[in-house]
Amino acid sequence: MTKTPLFILLLLVLLTSCGTVIKTLAGFKNPKVEDKKELNRYFSELVPNSNTYFLKVNKTGNEYEIFQAIGAGLTSEILIFSQSGEKYCYQGIEECSGIQMQSVFKNFNENYFPCKEESSLNLSTYLEKILDIDGNSIKLENLPKTDFYIFQHWNKYSGTRKKLQQDVNWLLDLKKKSNLNVTMLFVNGDMLEEWGLEKNAELPIKFKKDGDKFTMTFGKLPLKK
Template identity: 75%
Template sequence: MKGKLLLLSVSLALTSCGTAIKTLSGFKNPRVEDKKELNSYFSELVPNSPTYFVRIKEPGNENEIFQAIGTGLTSEILIFSQSGEKYCYQGVEECSGIQMQSAFKNFNENYSPCKEEGSLKLKSYLEKLLNVDGNSIKLENLPKADYYIFQHWNKYSGSKKRIKEDINWLLELKKKSDLNIAILFVNSDMLEEWGLEKNGELPIKFKKDGDQFTMTFGELPLKK
């Protein structure tokens, strides 16, 4: 499948909302990764903290794979209550980093249950995830908290130093906050178990279109 398009917000990085060029600095074409190696990579960034992985129900299904890749490229902040409701930002600030700061400083003033019909529920979102051993994630597997933030990360969006800085920035916000919230990390790199060739690469081209990027994907490195 060639020429697949995806539109996304210019705000890809947590810590800044600058120009498109600055946002995409360090971005590389996604490569097919090994899940256990990614787990070790993340352990170096955040010791004693697990990372989850995106589940693909039908390995080799291109639409499903592109959807999974897209979740890791957007700047949407996923926040759920312990009861399973998704919470949405109610302010006017478009920068995801400032929205995140608002969550930790004045959560009740800036966030409330999403009003959109059919909003994603925590249970449904957890069904999209697996742990490093390939097991499903249940609510009882999560740490006890009033709210949960799920933050995506991947190796191709920046250097290891930059990824660590973004993660530490987020953990520092949590440390300074009185909000009983747990931060859970989800890897969105392409995985071999998605039906992809080991060490394969997905070419991506960017074109600035107003305040958005048009992203054109090349062919997926599907396993022969």
């Protein structure tokens, strides 16, 4: 069995702060290996006129890279970058991610500032982790000109189709009502067949509660034979 990276454990701890972790786990299914074109069609049916990007694995079948991509797809962290590429972090007092997201569009300048902690993640390094539907790398010059970019991950296994549609529409509605010059970009976090995985196979995941923390244990990756 392979233990999850630390950042997944931290994700689940953060979710407990606004009471959403149980709801999340209640709708959580074992991730299934998906086809990228089918995922693109699934998203376009839910959110017409919106594109989705996909997480990249550089070496097909590399378990470490695949688990890293799965972990990135699980996180609910709000990734915000300025046009110059600097990452912005929430520095208010609210712990619930939903309230933090509302503050992006209602009072961004009061709650979001360049991240204090040293991090190698900036817009350029993040764009290296994702691809478009045709497998092309994403270049900054190809993105819309805007003051800020927000990247939101989504996947099929964390909840129902209806819940995903509600969440995405909620975000787009917040943006529509805001004066903030921002572009929303959606990134799929499902396991992809092109990573060297067996289509429609599942990755078993077990949850364990220890006090107010949850840990996740992954089963064996369904690598393509």
